[in-house]
Amino acid sequence: MSARIANPFKPTAGRMPPLLIGRDNIIEDFEEGLDNGPGAPGRLMRVTGARGVGKTVILTEFGRIAKARKWEVIDETASDGLSQRLLDRLAPLDKPAVSLSLKPSVSLAGLGGLSLGEANVSSQHMPLTLRETFGQRLDVLERKHAGLLVTIDEAQAAQRNDMVAIATAVQHLIRDERNIAFVFAGLPTIASKWLNDEVLTFLRRAQAEQLGDIPLQEVSDALADTFADSGIELDxxxxxxxANATNGYPFMIQLVGYHVWRIAYRRQRGESGMIVTANDAREGIANALTRLGDAMHGPELDGLSPIDKTYLLAMAQDDGPSSTSAVAERMGKDLAYANIYRTRLIDAQVIRDAGYGKVDFAIPYLRQYLREHAAYIRMHG
Incomplete structure (x- = not known):
C-alpha cells in the first residue's frame, strides 16, 4: 500500500494555506516596506475585510517574511489587557514586566496636551511604558541589523485605552526612525470605531489594504495546480x-479544495493517475457548503443584533438583489429606520450596495443559509 498523501488544503481559521491567491500586491508592499527602511509606507498597515477573506493568514505570512529577515515578530489578538501582554512579551528577561493600566482623559506632559492616557505602575521595579520597552528591545535588535514586527489581529475588539497606548508608542518610534513595523487587522467596522477617534488620528495614515474576493480564473488555476502537485488531476x-462554487471567497476556496480532494483521494487511494470526477466535485462542494454554514455563517449571525438578522431574513426572500424599500416593508418599518441597519450591515461587509435602491449579500451562500435556518434564527433572535 502506498504512503498516504497529506491533503494540501487547510480550511482552518489562522492556518497557513498552501496558496495565497490574489494577495501578491499586499505582500509585495509589505516586503518593500521592510526593505526600504524606517518610515516606509508598508511598515504601518491596516488590513480589513469580512470574515473568511484571509486577514489572519496575511498576518501569518507577514510574520514569516519578517522572520526570514531575522526580525523578531510579536503577534497578538486584541482583547482586554493587550497593552500588558505586549509589555510582558517585550520586557527584558531579567526584569519582570510592570503592570500597565491606563486612565483616559489625562494629559501627558510633553505631548502637546493631547489626552492620551496615564501609565500607572503597580510594580516596585522601574516603570516601563510601552514606548520605553519597545525602545529597549529595538536597541538590542538594531545592533544585530534586525527589527521588530508587531501584528494585532481582530483590532476592532481592542479596548480604546490599549489602542491609545500602542498608537502613542508606535507614532513616537516611527518619528524616531526606529526599525519597527506595525500591522493591525480587523473587520471593516475598525474604520468607524478607531479612525474617527481624534486621539488615534495617526492610524489614518496607515496604509489601508482591504481584502476582497479572488477572480475565478485565478482560483481555477490555483486549484488545478495544487491538485496536480499532489498527484490528482482536476480539470x-x-x-x-x-472554482465556481467558491465564488472567489478565500475560505470557501480552502473548503472546496479540501473536501473535493478528500473525496477523490479516498475513492482512488493507491491507484495511479488519480482524477477528480464530476461526482467527486459535486459531493465535495456539498460538504464544503455544510462546513461553511457551521464555520462562517453561524458565527457571523451570532455577532449581529436581532434587527440586523430581521433585515437579512427580509432580504433572503429574494433570489437576487433586494429593493431596500421592499425590505423595509417586509420588516414593517419605514425606509429611514430600515436604512440604519442597511448601513450597519454594509459597514460590516455582510451585505453590499448593489446599485440605486438595491442591496445584495456580500458573503457567499448566506442567502441559502438564512432560508434553511430561518425558523431557528427567528426563534432565537
Missing part, C-alpha cells in the same frame, strides 16, 4: 464546478 467540468 474540465469538475474544475469549473469547483
Amino acid at each position: 474540465g467540468e469538475p474544475l469549473r464546478m469547483a
